[in-house]
Amino acid sequence: MDALLIGCGKMGGALLAQWARSEDWTFTVVDPFTESVPDGVNLFKDRESLPESSFDLMIVAVKPQMIDEIIPAYQDCLAPSGVVASIAAGCSVARLKAVSGASAVIRIMPNLPALIAQSVSGLYASPECSADQKAAVEALMQRAGTVVWVDDEDALDRVTAVAGSGPGYVFEIARTYIAAAEELGFTNSQARELVLGTMAGAVEMARQSDESVESLRNSVTSKNGTTQAGLEALNADGTLTELMRRTTQAAYDRAVELR
Numbered sequence: 661m662d663a664l665l666i667g668c669g670k671m672g673g674a675l676l677a678q679w680a681r682s683e684d685w686t687f688t689v690v691d692p693f694t695e696s697v698p699d700g701v702n703l704f705k706d707r708e709s710l711p712e713s714s715f716d717l718m719i720v721a722v723k724p725q726m727i728d729e730i731i732p733a734y735q736d737c738l739a740p741s742g743v744v745a746s747i748a749a750g751c752s753v754a755r756l757k758a759v760s761g762a763s764a765v766i767r768i769m770p771n772l773p774a775l776i777a778q779s780v781s782g783l784y785a786s787p788e789c790s791a792d793q794k795a796a797v798e799a800l801m802q803r804a805g806t807v808v809w810v811d812d813e814d815a816l817d818r819v820t821a822v823a824g825s826g827p828g829y830v831f832e833i834a835r836t837y838i839a840a841a842e843e844l845g846f847t848n849s850q851a852r853e854l855v856l857g858t859m860a861g862a863v864e865m866a867r868q869s870d871e872s873v874e875s876l877r878n879s880v881t882s883k884n885g886t887t888q889a890g891l892e893a894l895n896a897d898g899t900l901t902e903l904m905r906r907t908t909q910a911a912y913d914r915a916v917e918l919r
Contacts, residue, residue: 661796663687663717664737666730668694671747672721674775676701678803685800688713707733714739717796720746720756724918727751727759735761743793749820750918752813753786763788766797767816769824770804779805780826782819784812817919821912829907834859 661684665672668691680687680698688702690710697703704710718738722730727748738744744762753765766789770781781801785794801807810816834855841851866873881887894900 661685661716662713663719664713664715664734665689665691665719665721666734667691667720667722668697669721669723671770671772671774672719674772674779675721675747675770675804678774678777679800682800682803685717688715710737713737714742716742718742718744718760718762720744720748720751720760722748724748724751727755731756731759732761738762743789743797745797748918749824750817750915752919753784755919757786764790764793766794767813768797768801769816769819770801771824772827774804777803777805780823781805781807782816782823783807783809784816785809813919817915818912820915821908825911829904830859 663679663685665676665687668676668689672689672691673694676687676689677698679685680701686700686702687697688704688710689697690704690707692705694703715737716739718734720727720731738760742762743764743766744756744760745766745768746756747768747770749769751767753767756765756767757763763786765786767784768781769783770779773779774781779801781804783794783798783801785797798807798809808819810819837855837859838848838851841855842848846854862876866876869876871879877891881891
């Protein structure tokens, strides 16, 4: 099967690195700024240089603000039985149908750990999508990590707020945690090792445990101990809880604006 990837920025490139390993698909990329692609992938700079072809899958990976300008030029590239998939945050099925001329549309919200095949991706399919089309896109996304199907587009925008933007939150938390460790006298190298190792171990422990994260937190918190003292400084008044609520709400609100 043949797939056309329109746009190949950080997220598109991360996904392509995993997709290109599939023996079931041949990929063609159109991006004016990309200089190299995985072996076996065809690269073109613009629509004019793309040979006349018919693709089973057209993947929209340009910025949401650019979709109305760029995608209409590719309407004749999709096979009659083809499907459009989009990783553009917040861009609705209705808008994608209008610019692509397609009826079968799948919206995808991946996150950047796709680069190491550790993405968590939300998927939503329009009612026109067949079971085979959904299965084909799901199989591609599973190459990049785990997949969660949702029942409506609003849920996908909520996935965007939690998982799609989530690595940015995690990296920022890690940055401030490392900076705090450096303030205690550790070198940057030592602080990174301590913080990232602690975070990775705690997350993996939570993944493997049947206990709630609250229970796990309590299990390492001795009365009047160092962890309790730290946690009271971190969130005793609910500041961290409110900050995370505001963070995800702001991201969701922006996703809604982009529809």
